[in-house]
Amino acid sequence: MTNGPPRHEMMLAPRGEKTAVKHRNVTGVVLAIIYCFVLYGILIEAPPGEVPNHPPWAYLMIPLGAIAITALFDFVIKYDFFKKRNE
Numbered sequence: 001m002t003n004g005p006p007r008h009e010m011m012l013a014p015r016g017e018k019t020a021v022k023h024r025n026v027t028g029v030v031l032a033i034i035y036c037f038v039l040y041g042i043l044i045e046a047p048p049g050e051v052p053n054h055p056p057w058a059y060l061m062i063p064l065g066a067i068a069i070t071a072l073f074d075f076v077i078k079y080d081f082f083k084k085r086n087e
Contacts, residue, residue, distance in 0.1 A: 024070075024074065028071075032067075035066060036062050036065075036066050043058060
């Protein structure tokens with residue numbers, strides 16, 4: 001047993017204080033979702049009557065590619081086509 005507040009209370013901010021929310025680039029998230037659907041469609045294609053025969057690492061490209069796309073738009077490109085900046 002620990003002598004602190006319960007775990008679920010530790011994650012909440014004290015009253016009156018705002019928590020910092022990380023800005024997510026909507027363009028990167030949308031492109032990552034489109035990438036996932038397109039790559040899944042490519043990977044499940046096979047001639048009629050046959051099972052898709054791909055190496056196991058090919059299916060790992062779906063989440064890794066989505067992570068790479070969102071990271072690219074969050075940290076490198078940093079331009080969001082969906083959110084307009086008020087300047």
